[in-house]
Amino acid sequence: MVDGDSIAKMHSKCYNEHMFRKETISVHLPNRKHNRRAYRRAKRKLKHLGMHKDSKTVMVATLSTRRCERITKYCREAHLRYFWESKLSRRSSNYRKKFFDSHKPAVFGCYFCAYCGRLVPRSKVTVDHLYPIGKMRKDLKLQKKLKRRGYSNINDPRNLVASCHRCNQAKAARMGSWIRKGRLGRHPIYWWIRHCIRMVLLLIILCFLWILPAVFVS
Numbered sequence: 001m002v003d004g005d006s007i008a009k010m011h012s013k014c015y016n017e018h019m020f021r022k023e024t025i026s027v028h029l030p031n032r033k034h035n036r037r038a039y040r041r042a043k044r045k046l047k048h049l050g051m052h053k054d055s056k057t058v059m060v061a062t063l064s065t066r067r068c069e070r071i072t073k074y075c076r077e078a079h080l081r082y083f084w085e086s087k088l089s090r091r092s093s094n095y096r097k098k099f100f101d102s103h104k105p106a107v108f109g110c111y112f113c114a115y116c117g118r119l120v121p122r123s124k125v126t127v128d129h130l131y132p133i134g135k136m137r138k139d140l141k142l143q144k145k146l147k148r149r150g151y152s153n154i155n156d157p158r159n160l161v162a163s164c165h166r167c168n169q170a171k172a173a174r175m176g177s178w179i180r181k182g183r184l185g186r187h188p189i190y191w192w193i194r195h196c197i198r199m200v201l202l203l204i205i206l207c208f209l210w211i212l213p214a215v216f217v218s
């Protein structure tokens with residue numbers, strides 16, 4: 001029997017693991033020659049937040065997620081460029097295997113491309129991250145949005161879709177309509193219905209083309 005206290009402890013453990021694991025962040029300092037005061041102010045503040053100088057213009061640190069968030073907040077306020085490679089947004093080495101384990105082929109070992117509906121054999125399928133890794137790295141709002149939706153990280157099977165090489169190249173780091181297409185197209189039933197409707201329409205057109213001349217002749 002699991003009591004309320006142990007559930008609370010489990011939640012607090014997960015929260016602590018998330019908030020206190022170490023992540024690397026780097027920040028570009030303002031140009032020293034152009035704005036000496038801003039350079040000194042940023043350097044002092046970042047040092048106070050636990051960062052150290054990596055080169056003349058870059059400060060780095062490996063800190064907990066919470067402290068990285070404090071640094072990014074300061075960077076946004078001070079208009080400083082930063083790069084934070086969160087573990088949430090790192091490409092895993094086994095995401096292809098994860099995808100094939102959780103998604104079965106639609107027909108005879110082939111997958112529908114989530115963007116164009118073409119059937120692609122498993123050996124030629126490219127597994128695409130629906131929300132792109134590059135965007136996820138830079139966009140804290142997107143990271144929070146996916147966390148709210150229950151995604152464990154960018155390689156969560158719900159963020160992976162099968163695609164043909166052409167669509168994968170065309171999509172690249174784009175979002176917008178590609179996300180809508182991908183979210184619909186990852187369900188094989190969507191393509192079955194679409195292809196059926198297309199076949200029915202084609203049959204109707206062929207019937208008309210076949211019947212109409214016969215009507216005119218008679």
Ligand SMILES: [Zn+2]
Pocket residue numbers: 113114115116117118163164165166167168
């Ligand atoms: Zn495609």
